[in-house]
Amino acid sequence: MNLLWLQSGGCGGCTMSLLCHDSHDLVAMLRDAGINLLWHPALSEQTGAETVALLDACARGDTPVDLLCIEGAMLRGPQGTGRFHMLAGTGRPMIAWVKDLAARARYTLAIGSCAAWGGITAGGMNPAEACGLQYDGETRGGLLGADYRSVAGWPVINVAGCPTHPAWVVETLLGLTLGELDPDGLDALGRPRFYADHLVHHGCSRNEFYEFKASAEKASDLGCLMENLGCMGTQAHADCNVRPWNGGGSCITGGYACIACTEPGFEEPGHPFATTPKVAGIPTGLPSDMPKAWFVALAALSKSATPKRVRDNARVDHPVVAPALRKARPK
Numbered sequence: 001m002n003l004l005w006l007q008s009g010g011c012g013g014c015t016m017s018l019l020c021h022d023s024h025d026l027v028a029m030l031r032d033a034g035i036n037l038l039w040h041p042a043l044s045e046q047t048g049a050e051t052v053a054l055l056d057a058c059a060r061g062d063t064p065v066d067l068l069c070i071e072g073a074m075l076r077g078p079q080g081t082g083r084f085h086m087l088a089g090t091g092r093p094m095i096a097w098v099k100d101l102a103a104r105a106r107y108t109l110a111i112g113s114c115a116a117w118g119g120i121t122a123g124g125m126n127p128a129e130a131c132g133l134q135y136d137g138e139t140r141g142g143l144l145g146a147d148y149r150s151v152a153g154w155p156v157i158n159v160a161g162c163p164t165h166p167a168w169v170v171e172t173l174l175g176l177t178l179g180e181l182d183p184d185g186l187d188a189l190g191r192p193r194f195y196a197d198h199l200v201h202h203g204c205s206r207n208e209f210y211e212f213k214a215s216a217e218k219a220s221d222l223g224c225l226m227e228n229l230g231c232m233g234t235q236a237h238a239d240c241n242v243r244p245w246n247g248g249g250s251c252i253t254g255g256y257a258c259i260a261c262t263e264p265g266f267e268e269p270g271h272p273f274a275t276t277p278k279v280a281g282i283p284t285g286l287p288s289d290m291p292k293a294w295f296v297a298l299a300a301l302s303k304s305a306t307p308k309r310v311r312d313n314a315r316v317d318h319p320v321v322a323p324a325l326r327k328a329r330p331k
């Protein structure tokens with residue numbers, strides 16, 4: 001399987017993330033799985049005329065592209081011309097290249113939330129007219145259009161995240177190459193379900209505090225970050241606390257609330273990222289699948305039953321009350 005990777009309107013962080021993959025030698029591991037890296041802007045030695053010749057051959061169909069990975073948003077500006085990002089040495093906008101290559105690609109992958117939805121690049125007034133490959137924020141469409149299908153008949157595979165997890169990328173590439181991933185393995189937004197069927201809340205180290213609604217009040221506190229500090233882990237589809245990052249940890253274990261970076265539109269939550277919006281003291285962003293009345297009732301019950309240890313430890317940066325010693329052996 002030939003893999004071609006292009007970058008457009010992003011920060012390059014998804015490539016930086018990929019380089020943190022656990023494998024000893026990422027390129028060799030991909031090669032052993034049958035993936036031939038045609039070109040990657042940060043990993044390949046070819047440059048200039050060699051690269052342009054390769055892209056020409058891919059666009060003509062002379063060199064097959066099985067896995068087309070696009071990192072970064074599609075920059076359509078100014079006024080739809082795409083001239084905000086000309087592919088150096090070709091005299092053509094990147095969006096024109098992406099359209100040509102996507103028409104030839106067996107599978108097209110959006111690497112990161114910029115490529116999937118527009119992401120951070122599409123925030124604010126979006127002067128660059130940034131969008132994703134097949135989404136413009138929450139709206140299907142994007143650069144390639146809602147009806148786009150790759151040569152294999154798939155929609156764009158949205159390996160969303162900002163950055164995306166290195167193992168999400170590698171597992172998707174290997175799944176496609178080894179025939180272990182099929183279209184049913186994508187959720188309604190085109191994200192691989194092996195990570196998108198989880199919530200960030202799953203496996204969070206602060207779950208005991210969440211159960212009792214024992215909440216952090218400042219970033220260094222140990223308590224749950226949902227009530228005051230903007231955590232969206234109960235709504236964000238990802239397995240960040242089941243599949244740790246860089247060998248261990250996640251945003252939340254690092255003390256920072258989940259901002260739901262795998263979701264379309266995450267870059268414009270309508271409030272500061274580290275603040276929880278509330279109406280009458282109740283967070284407006286309630287957990288997925290839970291009616292508001294249940295949440296309010298459970299929260300009131302939980303708070304009334306919070307053990308002193310959990311309440312006191314929630315508002316400090318290291319535990320100050322240890323769990324009680326049992327008088328009898330645990331049963």
Ligand code: SF4
Pocket residue numbers: 009010011012013014071072073111112113114115119120121161162163164
């Ligand atoms: S998704 Fe985030 S990390 Fe990846 S290129 Fe865009 S801004 Fe950078």
Ligand code: SF4
Pocket residue numbers: 200201202204205206207210223224225226231232233234252258
């Ligand atoms: S900090 Fe966020 S993810 Fe962790 S338990 Fe609280 S709501 Fe869930």
